[in-house]
Amino acid sequence: MRETVDAVVIGAGHNGLVAANMLADAGWDVLVLEGTGHVGGAVRSAEITAPGFLSDLCSAFYPLGAGSPPLLALDLEAHGLRWTHAPEVVAHLFPDGRAAVLSRELDLTAESLERFAPGDGSRWRQVYEQWRRLSADLLPSLLTPFPPVRSGVRLAARAGLGEALRLGRRFLVPARVLGEELFHGDGGRLLLTGLALHTDLAPDDAASGGFGWLLAMLGQQHGFPVPVGGAQQLTDALVRRLGRRGEIRTGAMVDRVVVGGGRALGVRCTDGRLVRARRAVVADVPAPTLYQSLILQEHLPVRLLQDLEGFRWDNATLKIDWALSGPVPWISPDVAGAGTVHLGTDPQRYAADLAAGRAPEDPFLLIGQMTTADATRSPAGTESLWAYTHLPRPAKPGEVDAEMVRTQIARVEDAVRRHAPGFDDLVLARHVSGPAELAQKNPSLVDGAINGGTAAAFQQLVWRPVTGLGRADTPVDRLFLASSSAHPGGGVHGAAGANAARAALARHRPLLGDAYAAGIGRAMRAIYR
Template sequence: MTAWRGSAQWDAVVVGSGPNGLTAAATLARAGRRVLVVEAADTVGGGTRSAELFESGVVHDLCSAVHPLGRVSPAFAELGLAEHGLTWATPEVSLAHVVDESRALAVFRDSGATAAGLGADGTAWRRLVETAPDRLAPLVDEVLRPVRLPHRPLLMAGFGARALLPVDVFTRAFRDETTRALFAGVAAHAIMPMSAPASTGPGLLLLAPASVTGWPIAVGGSQAIADALVSCLRAADGVIETGRPIRRFEELPPAAQYYFDTSARDLAAILGDRLAPRARRRYERWRYGPGVCKIDFLLSEPIPWRTDAPTRTATVHVARDYRQIADTEATVARGDHPGRPWLLAGEPTRIDPTRAGATGRHTAWAYCHVPHGSSTDMGPAMIDELERCAPGFRDVILASRVTTAAGLGDYDANYVGGDIASGATSLRQILARPRWPVNPVAPNPYATGVPGVYLCSSATAPGGGVHGMCGYRAARFGLAR
């Protein structure tokens, strides 16, 4: 193995350069620690990588694309990512839900416009789903951390009472089937059955910023988030080595602390007998959820939607009705493929034309939920759904590339079987991510039991998404030691 660069004795080594690994590293380096980041791939960023997939000058996000939680992340704010080059492009429509070629709903940044579009359900949506602007930061502070006794009990009692409901029950408050589908499409980002307890929580969390700070994308591509984190780390003298997959703990250079932005399963394999038997079992038995099959498109023209809402946003959900979403989530949870998938999709160049420069091209992506580990190509089924809602779509496709759920796991070891949250989202794995809180006042789900060794990926609280809060909180615990 090639020798390690730099300091013979690091204060901290971070394995993995996803948003959580880089946030942990930057937080530690800014606190004066000598930090080395070790990444398996040849480039940094994990789920925030972007690349010129088909043509030079046209950038595609390889995984994450839309960043409602990144925009409100306390960690990203503290690290000052704007000063390190990160700019958000925020559309006036946070997301559009397309039913068919003639009907689409929208969640606007302007909450009055959302309510007006929802007709009879407008008042219920405002009361049950929206978060007042002055409550957003306190809510984010409570939710984007390990489950603990809340510091704002009233706020959390109100949120928790709704969040714990199954979506099937929560959405009975809406009269129109399409409003139910609109909410379900957001809640189902967590890939849970709509009948599952707490399946409403992810929907409420993602929709909390929708009418306040919006659902932005990063100007230039999601890679800009990773690049800003790297700039922040390097400004504090942190060092990064890429092309270094870690399989055994002995491969790592000496350090006072180690932070693993890896899957729980790989952590167990890397630490082996260093872990106490109980901790090892916990990581080995960590449950993974269904996967995702993604398709990226290079287009000659924007998607020819016939409705207005999807032309004014970076995020589109495509589903005929509530049943299509509920049936799909139940089907993939059972390990079967949906006949007709519902889609999460986006057209970043509509909102951020810099991604295609002067090429005159456009980019789009879509993904759907599939069983864990699936190697089925859902590309044709996804194109059918887009063509159903935007007739003529096929004619504007210049190139496309499908990544199956199994392929996602090969691309980034954290996405085991294509599970983009690196661990199923269930009530149990929300409360115990990845362990039950031993101390409910100051829980530390990051400690592995091996002195100085922490897990800091999205397998820890507060879970999936690009917000860096798993890495940030792990680093804060490490710094306090």
């Protein structure tokens, strides 16, 4: 059986749904094929601990989403999405009870950092003032295809030569070095480093400082908002917006992108169903899945396949959700109102263990107090809590060390107990998602990698996912990569999906589409010859 549409979108993650909405807005007939039984990918919610306790299955807080031009342009609030915030944004809790707190109130953030070192409050204000001057053009520059011509020109004009060069350096410097340059006390330094560890980058890795600074500034400006009623509400708003202008089918696993004459012609599903795509195939799947599984190698440049052998995944992830009968009894009251909590004062050792393939003895924890952020997540007076940490990737794909996972579960809970005595007495139920479970729920989270590939500098911009153009275009005409494996990478901002949709539309722009395709083709041949 065969049917025909303008565009097929492979995968109903948030990037795939963003792309589908944008193509439908342009009047295209769009079909989204999702291999699992649910939509949303890593943006989903469910009751997995106890009845009445709602947990986000993967992503939870959305600082990038709040300021993302692609998501803002879709006006999801008009389709039922509502945002809410915890009283405070992030708290980094030290074992001695001190806490560095990032608040949406600038004065409160400054006061918190000032307690660690005189002058650090003023230093934070200075850094944030620079962000405020540049953010209107900076964020679009980071999220649009490389090079970001329009926003980049505006940013350079606004910043001036000297500040533009210093800003470029900020995105290359390691988090440890940037923290030491910006702050004198441990509060500001570890707050920045902890935010950098939201990626898979170590504190001494190039570009980790840029990621930490970016999340810090977004947190100060926008907070770390969450959807009222769970992450699923973000997905549901994208689905409602698409409405009848596009169709979404679950349980429709694609096993082949059909290519002929150098063009993507459509897809084949595992049940044998064929779907012809008149204009585009948009793939919201990891780059290795697309190039190594969905396309016959005879249709791809040999050099691309060779380059893909160097593709690096991000670290594996272990996530634990708890249903608690009351608020977490933190050793510092300053932490009670933070939606996101960081634990861990030796990030260099943690990162070194991961790099060496060892399970960290003192894991860095990223914790979400979801009821604190959104009262709808659990009954009044209780807390829906999660924590995640990273593990080394398995030596062989799919072969997760179960004993390592069990050991790390115990270490995670021990770390929480040390910082919140009496925690165990509040636990009503627990749910563990190790790397294998995360991949089972969402095949795109390969071995628990949640960012579609490492955020390391060597796999960003024109090197994401491999050496190329830093764009959604692929060596196959009318095939576009829309997942977090593409520039600009991980995070719930929808930019990868938006970039793919724009590229598909540009390919079919009247009078200019063939010239666009010819130019992309020449560039691809030069890169992969």
